[in-house]
Amino acid sequence: MSANGTVKCPPPMKATSNGIFQGDDPLHFALPLLIIQICLVVLLTRGLAYLLRPLRQPRVIAEIIGGILLGPSALGRNKRYLNAIFPPRSLTVLDTLANLGLLFFLFFVGLELDLKALRRTGRKVLGIALAGITVPFALGIGTSFVLRATVSEGVSQGPFLVFMGVALSITAFPVLARILAELKLLTTDVGRMAMSAAAVNDVAAWILLALAIALSGTDHSPLVSIWVFLCGSGFVILCIFVAPPIFKWMARRCPRGEPVDEIYICATLAAVLAAGFVTDTIGIHALFGAFVIGVLVPKEGPFAGALVEKVEDLVSSLFLPLYFVSSGLKTNVATIQGAQSWGLLVLVILTACFGKIVGTVLVSLFCKIPFKEALTLGFLMNTKGLVELIVLNIGKDRGVLNDQTFAIMAFQHLSQVSVRPTTAISSMPSMHEDICDSAARKKVAMIILPFHKHQRLDGHLETTRAELRHMNKRVLEHAPCSVGILVDRGLGGASHISASNVDFTITTFFFGGRDDREALSYGALMAEHPGISLNASFVSKKIKGWFDQIQERMVNDAAEAVDVMRSYSRSNLVLVGRMPEGQLVASLNKKGECPELGPVGNLLISPEFSTSVLVVQQFCRQLSGDSLNSLMIEDTTEGESDSH
Numbered sequence: 001m002s003a004n005g006t007v008k009c010p011p012p013m014k015a016t017s018n019g020i021f022q023g024d025d026p027l028h029f030a031l032p033l034l035i036i037q038i039c040l041v042v043l044l045t046r047g048l049a050y051l052l053r054p055l056r057q058p059r060v061i062a063e064i065i066g067g068i069l070l071g072p073s074a075l076g077r078n079k080r081y082l083n084a085i086f087p088p089r090s091l092t093v094l095d096t097l098a099n100l101g102l103l104f105f106l107f108f109v110g111l112e113l114d115l116k117a118l119r120r121t122g123r124k125v126l127g128i129a130l131a132g133i134t135v136p137f138a139l140g141i142g143t144s145f146v147l148r149a150t151v152s153e154g155v156s157q158g159p160f161l162v163f164m165g166v167a168l169s170i171t172a173f174p175v176l177a178r179i180l181a182e183l184k185l186l187t188t189d190v191g192r193m194a195m196s197a198a199a200v201n202d203v204a205a206w207i208l209l210a211l212a213i214a215l216s217g218t219d220h221s222p223l224v225s226i227w228v229f230l231c232g233s234g235f236v237i238l239c240i241f242v243a244p245p246i247f248k249w250m251a252r253r254c255p256r257g258e259p260v261d262e263i264y265i266c267a268t269l270a271a272v273l274a275a276g277f278v279t280d281t282i283g284i285h286a287l288f289g290a291f292v293i294g295v296l297v298p299k300e301g302p303f304a305g306a307l308v309e310k311v312e313d314l315v316s317s318l319f320l321p322l323y324f325v326s327s328g329l330k331t332n333v334a335t336i337q338g339a340q341s342w343g344l345l346v347l348v349i350l351t352a353c354f355g356k357i358v359g360t361v362l363v364s365l366f367c368k369i370p371f372k373e374a375l376t377l378g379f380l381m382n383t384k385g386l387v388e389l390i391v392l393n394i395g396k397d398r399g400v401l402n403d404q405t406f407a408i409m410a411f412q413h414l415s416q417v418s419v420r421p422t423t424a425i426s427s428m429p430s431m432h433e434d435i436c437d438s439a440a441r442k443k444v445a446m447i448i449l450p451f452h453k454h455q456r457l458d459g460h461l462e463t464t465r466a467e468l469r470h471m472n473k474r475v476l477e478h479a480p481c482s483v484g485i486l487v488d489r490g491l492g493g494a495s496h497i498s499a500s501n502v503d504f505t506i507t508t509f510f511f512g513g514r515d516d517r518e519a520l521s522y523g524a525l526m527a528e529h530p531g532i533s534l535n536a537s538f539v540s541k542k543i544k545g546w547f548d549q550i551q552e553r554m555v556n557d558a559a560e561a562v563d564v565m566r567s568y569s570r571s572n573l574v575l576v577g578r579m580p581e582g583q584l585v586a587s588l589n590k591k592g593e594c595p596e597l598g599p600v601g602n603l604l605i606s607p608e609f610s611t612s613v614l615v616v617q618q619f620c621r622q623l624s625g626d627s628l629n630s631l632m633i634e635d636t637t638e639g640e641s642d643s644h
Contacts, residue, residue: 013089027084030093037085037094041321044070060172063321067328076329086329098326099286101319104311106287107272110294111304113199124367125193129200131363132381133169136355137208140168143351147344162208168352170205171198176383190373194380197360201381228283235278236292243271243296251303256454260306268297268307356382428467432474440480446522447479448614451487453605460607461487473596473631476578482518482619485597487605491573491612507535507571509564509600511585515577518618523575535568558587562603571611576600578617579627595630 016031017024026032048062069075076082144164176198185191250264275289297304357378364374439447452468453461476483508523510516520536527534561584568574578598585599592602601615
């Protein structure tokens with residue numbers, strides 16, 4: 001081209017076309033082209049996820065592979081396809097939408113991190129986390145010197161060192177959580193340690209990444225990076241003091257069992273976008289603002305769950321896969337040419353894996369963890385995924401990584417009861433299997449499940465999680481121990497009460513049978529607490545006992561039995577067997593709202609009773625016919641009852 005030549009820029013794409021009948025090609029307009037891109041991405045990534053399912057690979061792996069296949073490494077070698085489906089002038093819209101999805105995904109990642117749990121993290125887990133990030137970070141810096149002297153000549157040294165260290169040292173917390181869930185390891189000791197260490201690792205890595213981004217913007221003055229870092233720190237401090245009180249106020253106005261007001265959901269999502277704008281203006285990255293807001297949202301109560309339920313499916317199913325395509329369009333495997341490049345690729349992979357696994361194993365052995373578990377921890381902490389891809393993309397966008405380098409890189413105690421909190425992520429169709437397997441491994445005596453209905457302000461019970469009912473039925477059928485279903489009507493109140501100040505009255509109704517004996521036994525164990533008194537009411541036969549109050553109530557029919565139960569309406573909790581026995585029970589209506597609760601349990605969840613109820617089933621290797629049949633009956637009156 002001559003020195004005085006002109007370059008003709010293509011006109012910007014219009015949003016919508018007038019249609020093919022008026023001579024417009026839909027692929028030359030932004031909206032129809034974006035629709036084609038999204039559909040293509042979803043079809044390819046979902047298809048790959050299905051093919052990789054036998055290999056137990058998480059969906060994120062399928063999305064990464066799909067992004068690379070759609071880019072210049074595979075299908076993009078056909079320039080006609082690439083210019084038609086992913087023309088250069090469409091990439092701004094695609095990248096914007098992909099980053100918007102990524103913004104909310106990082107908000108959900110922050111939402112999964114519980115700072116209270118991190119503060120309770122023991123020294124053992126803290127040591128594992130620090131080793132898991134320190135060793136690979138140091139090795140990453142060493143590798144960066146080799147890369148900078150070969151394929152990354154001319155890049156800024158400081159940011160490049162930090163970006164390489166962070167990219168090799170991060171553990172993909174969201175991916176790890178899903179892998180542990182699929183392998184049924186979340187509730188094991190190894191799974192809990194891996195999750196806690198990965199959470200600490202993630203927080204440290206994001207802090208280091210913020211530093212790397214601050215360092216990468218030093219084109220004008222060395223003071224710029226200092227201002228960026230100080231302003232970013234000030235933003236985080238301001239959020240810590242301002243955001244939690246507001247979110248807690250919102251959470252208090254969203255009682256359990258009631259739908260969360262849409263205005264609170266909208267306000268929170270707007271806060272995520274505003275925080276992203278602020279951090280992007282500072283010069284860090286919009287993702288950091290979203291992540292900080294997610295961390296500060298209170299995890300207790302239904303508020304956080306409602307946020308995830310409203311937005312997560314749209315983000316993870318449609319928007320997030322676009323980010324992998326956006327990354328895949330920047331990745332060209334063909335740039336890895338010659339023995340030197342492939343040797344550097346092997347070096348990066350070995351450095352990342354060696355640093356993570358060896359560092360974690362050595363510290364685990366030092367903490368007296370058995371070698372097998374230490375090795376398992378090492379491999380789990382080596383989990384890679386979306387977070388590393390985010391680091392590499394930011395580095396490439398900032399000019400820190402060139403094309404070739406980018407391609408190479410891919411409660412504690414209550415009274416005398418010890419409480420060990422765990423987090424498990426399971427799909428609803430298989431959740432009963434996880435619960436039963438965990439109970440068998442830990443040899444627990446009883447599983448207590450939440451009822452699928454919650455009390456409304458008017459006292460009626462309303463279905464809030466219909467899928468819980470299916471899960472409860474399957475647990476009742478397959479559990480390796482006794483099971484209780486808790487119908488919570490405000491048991492214990494909203495505030496925490498110390499063990500020494502507990503003053504509860506519980507009641508158990510005994511009609512007869514194994515389930516009633518289990519309920520009575522469980523009530524006796526609860527009554528060992530000095531602040532709990534037990535009323536045992538026998539309506540079938542007289543049994544001597546050791547309880548606070550034992551009453552034998554002789555009744556003639558079911559109506560009189562109901563009157564007896566009403567007389568204990570001031571109790572804090574009522575315990576009953578799921579399938580009681582005897583002539584009196586036979587006269588009760590067995591076709592109630594929820595047959596899985598049994599005849600007495602169904603009676604106690606009616607609006608005329610207001611106490612919390614624990615329905616107990618004693619463990620039996622083979623349930624009786626009536627017990628099994630009650631689990632097979634579908635609820636045909638639930639919608640009608642809820643409408644009342």
